[in-house]
Amino acid sequence: MTDRDGAVRLLWYLTSPDGPTPWEPAGRWPTDFGHLRELARAIDSLGYYGALLGTGRDDGLTVAAALLAETGRMRFLPAVYPGLHSPAKLAQIADTVQRFSGGRLLFNVVNGQDATLAGYGVHHPHDERYAFSAEYWDAYRRVHRGEHQEIRGTHLHLAERPDDEGPLSPWPNDPVPVPLWGAGTSPAGVAHSVGLLDTYLSFADTPERLGAKFARVGAQAEALGRRLEFGTRFQLIVRPTEEEAWAHAEELLHRTSHATAVELAGWNLRGRTLEGFRPEEFGIEDPRVERRLAALRAGRLPEVRDLEVHPNVWTGPSLFGFDVVSPASGTYLVGSAENVAARIREYRAHGVRNFILSGFPLIEEAHRTAELLFPLLDLDH
Template sequence: MTTFHWRLPTRGDGRRANPALRGRGGFGPAAPTTIATDLRPGVFGPFDDLAQVVNAAELGGFDGVLAPYDPLGEESWIVAGAALRATRYSRVTVEFQPAFGTPVYAAKVSATLQRHSAGRLNWRIAVETDEAEARNRGDRVTGDARYARAKEFLTVARGVWNETDVAAAGFAGTGFDYAGEYYNAIDGGFRGILSGIPFPTVYLSGTSSAALDLSAQAGDVHVFTEQRDGIDSLATDLTERATKAGRDVRLALELPIIARETEAEAWARVERQWGELDRPDAANDHRLDSTRWAGFAALGYDQPIGLVGSYEQVAQQLSQYQALGIDEFILAGHPNIEEVHRAAEHLLFLVDSNRTLAREELTA
């Protein structure tokens, strides 16, 4: 069964093309006063808007949500914790960079979140963050050294997590020991109620040789982003590296989408938003083929290339990715509440036939 996640907004939301003008969630300008304006200032905060998106994703049939790492937005760990508390079945992926804290601390926080969510937490490690932003938070590790550190981070986190309570009486001398370039642990490990909990599924990303090697050796799922020339060779490369390492790494793809009943409606939406930006180029200049469009970054999306078209066209393109071995998708769209409903109601069942019966039962 294909797995679908929705990327949560952590820096405001809304209909405007310019992210700075999106006022939902407490970011951007104040909402204009209208006859429908809520006259109770301070009653609802930014997490009320996020909660609606999370709720819409779960009720619509998405398998999970992603709380992205965003230095200028809401803290992903807090967003993830709130999403886990607000859902019953959705998996919640928290994206963070290894300098967030020690791997032991990250594991301890996650063990508690796993206990409180029946094991629904995933990790997505943000290794290739902006170097200037990294310096702002005191992180001096750069280049491929970031991948070496990330590998040690995962080794230590898994080590202390999986260390069992061998000695029922007294915990001394039964722990995990590790001496590396970036981290050390002596007699570490979770015992008692924190032991025996499933470790979070680890999502990694990147297209460099160091990134693919890290996923092949230590990742559970590798998240690709669409490239102008496609991701065929990258997917093959990663699969070969994982096979050589004796591992099976699942493949995922992160994509922004604009999908409507007809192709004309979808492109009309693109043109309306493009017209807000006062750019010298045309939206059509960034069209790569019938559905792939490389203008999403101009509209404030994190990924520049995504899909535009009718629900059937977008579903067909997603099915082509499935043929490459992609079995997980992370979709994005704004305004989030409206777009997650559209995708859930009109798109998911077209890609994954296993969802058709459930949809028919819901609409009967």
């Protein structure tokens, strides 16, 4: 892997369901393993750095392992919740996948919400989750390196493993490390991230604000003698012209029901109802936000350009995003190939090296993106 100034890594999204507008039942396709296999082959052959594996019904580690033989170069980034596997078992899984794939596994470290982890039987208060996670990943790395002495901590106890040919014995060859990617925005989350991760991720924001966040996190890592890379997540509408791109954005907005828009917007209202949310209480003085709220309260969707929060950066059917209270997972880059490439280079200048992209339908848009965008960027494969 190179570290050229200006070079970027572009990852795609490997998930089901799929479809033109999968956030709406009418725009969602039924998908199966055959569809995931076709999608993985496209991501691999087109030259994407790898793919984020969506969380949901399918287990990410299982999907990654199942698709190894269908691909030859792409990396797989499945989510891993600490505590769902023994760290020793996860080390065994990682060693197997790394050997069989030629080192194409990445881990997306997810500490999750309290309710999510509780559903899996893991119960830790918010800040304690990070203490447990740090201990978990330290134990995982020690086992994966081949250490076999007893590991005893506050949350974990692994007995000394026999130095024989058993499944938990030290690996016979030097293991290929699995890079750790992940996020964390709270003070406890950032402290956890800077001591553990190789690549720190954040939802999209304006280039300046995202760059400032990454600079703060990077400085904390450097104080520990560590150096992080940074990445973000965008949906994507790239077309030969601006007019075509924004016409498609408007079409996606019109295919979104008012009920879905209200539901998606609710994630960004800090627990308030649509009627009860007052932007001024959060120091937000943007007439576009007021227009969005007024449209939803009147039973309409906002105008497409009222959702543009930076040149070519669009909050999409999620409707609000970072101009209301926080970064949003549904943020889009929208525009001509030249303008989208310019935005990516702008984000790169603010420290973003890794871009996790998606557009629906996933296979069709993966091809379109590779055709239009790849020739305009310095790509790190």
